[in-house]
Amino acid sequence: MPMLFILKELEIGEEIIISGEEAHHIGRVLRYRPGDVIRISDGKSVESLGVILDIDSRSTKIKLKIVDKNKSKGIKPFITLLQGLPKGEKFDLIIQKSTEIGVGKIIPIITQRTVANIPPSKLPQRKERWNKIAKEAAKQSMRINIPEVGEPLAFDAALYEIKNHQLSIIPWEQETQMTLKQLLNQVNGNVTKVAVFIGPEGGFSAEEVKKAKELGAVPVSLGPRILRTETAAITLCGILMYELGDMGGL
Structure with a gap:
């Protein structure tokens, strides 16, 4: 059953018209x-079901009637990915795969070693x-909500996100005291925001890691490679969704 995003609140019994690429x-x-049924999301937390009433092939329009709606529990944990802006089209790939995994918010950040530069006009x-x-x-x-992709932030500004997460x-790569595996073994299973x-x-x-650590972030090693x-x-977001979320199945 395909997923359709209509970014507004829909009511049972309401009839809507879909056109264009969709x-x-x-x-x-x-x-x-x-007679066929389509899943419809408001892009946040409500999923509806719409039954096709009519298909106008000449003008490529489809008429739907909303027959059911339910509020989703949402994806847990809510992961905010603060990604150092990479060169080329790597950020496109990161957005795509992070969305598939279940990441809730993606913020590009500008660090001391960021090479990529986006002119304000673009x-x-x-x-x-x-x-x-x-x-x-x-x-x-087939996820109900669409993750927000935020404005690029300077690294120091991005550090304020730490206080909003558990x-x-x-x-x-220079961390020698704490591995990701050790950290996750210590984490309370009730963590919902990462x-x-x-x-x-x-x-x-080293200066950036020091600043993050002082504000509560935990430096970890991801292993020898x-x-x-x-x-x-x-990789990291996938591991977190497996260990703390539903990627391994409920």
Whole structure:
């Protein structure tokens, strides 16, 4: 059953019209017909079911009637990924895969070793692209909510996120005292909000890690191998969703 995002509140009995790419995909690609049912999300926490009343193939429009709605419990833990902005299109991949895993919010951060540079004039187009990637990945993975992709933040500003989370993790290749496995063995299973800091291609500086640690973040080692920034983000968030969430099955 396909997932459709309609970013507003819908009521049972309400009739709506779907057009454009969404209607083309449902009618022409999936070949749905009147009477078939489609899942609809408001992009946040409410999932509805809509039954197809009519398909107008000439103008590519589909008429739906809402027949049911339920509030979702949401994805736990809520992971905020604070990702050192990487070069090229790596951030696109990180958004896509993090969304599939279940990450709740993604914030690009500018660190001492960040090389990528987005001119202010191009930021609106880049943000539109990032949010489109998140929406498409949410649809593909059948998750109800679309993760927010925030504005780029300077590293020092991003550190304020630590106070909003029960657990904050900052992987660092020079950490020798605490491994990720050791940390997770100590974590209370009731942790519901986690912040994950991932450095750009050059990693975090010792000064940045010190600042994060002073505010409550826990530096950890991810093991003997050095991971690329995109690999570290996807791997760590996947491990957290498995250990603290529903990735391993309920």
